[in-house]
Amino acid sequence: MQNLFGAGTETTSTTTEWAISLLLNHPETLKKAQAEIDASVGNCRLITAHDVPNLPYLNCILKETLRLYPGTPMLLPHESSADCKCKVGGYNVPRGTMLFVNAYAVHRDPVAWGPDAGDFWPERFGDGRCDGLLLMPFGMGRRQCPGETLARRTVGLVLGTLIQCFDWERVGGVEVDMSEGSGISMPKAVPLEAICRPRAAMDERQRMENDVDGGDGEKKSMTSVLLPLQKN
Numbered sequence: 001m002q003n004l005f006g007a008g009t010e011t012t013s014t015t016t017e018w019a020i021s022l023l024l025n026h027p028e029t030l031k032k033a034q035a036e037i038d039a040s041v042g043n044c045r046l047i048t049a050h051d052v053p054n055l056p057y058l059n060c061i062l063k064e065t066l067r068l069y070p071g072t073p074m075l076l077p078h079e080s081s082a083d084c085k086c087k088v089g090g091y092n093v094p095r096g097t098m099l100f101v102n103a104y105a106v107h108r109d110p111v112a113w114g115p116d117a118g119d120f121w122p123e124r125f126g127d128g129r130c131d132g133l134l135l136m137p138f139g140m141g142r143r144q145c146p147g148e149t150l151a152r153r154t155v156g157l158v159l160g161t162l163i164q165c166f167d168w169e170r171v172g173g174v175e176v177d178m179s180e181g182s183g184i185s186m187p188k189a190v191p192l193e194a195i196c197r198p199r200a201a202m203d204e205r206q207r208m209e210n211d212v213d214g215g216d217g218e219k220k221s222m223t224s225v226l227l228p229l230q231k232n
Contacts, residue, residue: 011071060122073104
């Protein structure tokens with residue numbers, strides 16, 4: 001269990017950093033995501049895990065981020081359990097061979113994704129388009145990453161909260177460096193630096209926190225204010 005959550009922590013934070021970096025370099029996409037959250041969730045409460053599946057554009061951004069920058073670009077190693085009857089890339093694969101799938105290359109293959117395979121364009125996943133293509137940031141089949149559901153929910157919630165609560169700007173207006181680092185996971189070579197300012201969602205939450213009175217002269221916690229809204 002410790003290994004499962006330990007591995008998920010690094011890849012989750014790395015994916016979130018890549019996503020914010022992409023949004024900073026594509027401010028129109030950021031504005032569109034904010035508009036979707038504002039329309040669906042509003043400013044009176046924070047986004048919850050239950051909201052994430054109902055935010056299609058946010059999920060498109062997440063898929064496109066994982067396509068361009070998968071948490072483990074070479075996926076986890078596999079071992080062939082028998083001699084392969086056909087060649088793989090022109091090579092014989094005998095039993096016991098250690099195999100890696102280069103998800104990074106598959107995700108950027110113009111044959112599968114079109115001539116804009118290297119571009120950040122979340123709309124490619126709109127209306128279910130491209131879902132059947134070779135998107136495999138967590139692997140495929142019975143031995144794919146068991147933490148996929150947790151990772152998608154966690155990154156979706158964290159990214160959605162950051163988009164809902166803050167306006168983001170690049171430092172000095174300079175485009176964010178998207179150079180890739182090295183390792184089993186794929187961190188940014190240059191750590192992200194950005195400017196964030198609270199949006200109306202934060203201001204409204206603070207106003208509600210200041211205005212709500214418990215009747216006995218003490219302020220209620222925001223939990224008691226937000227829970228009824230989450231149930232609707």
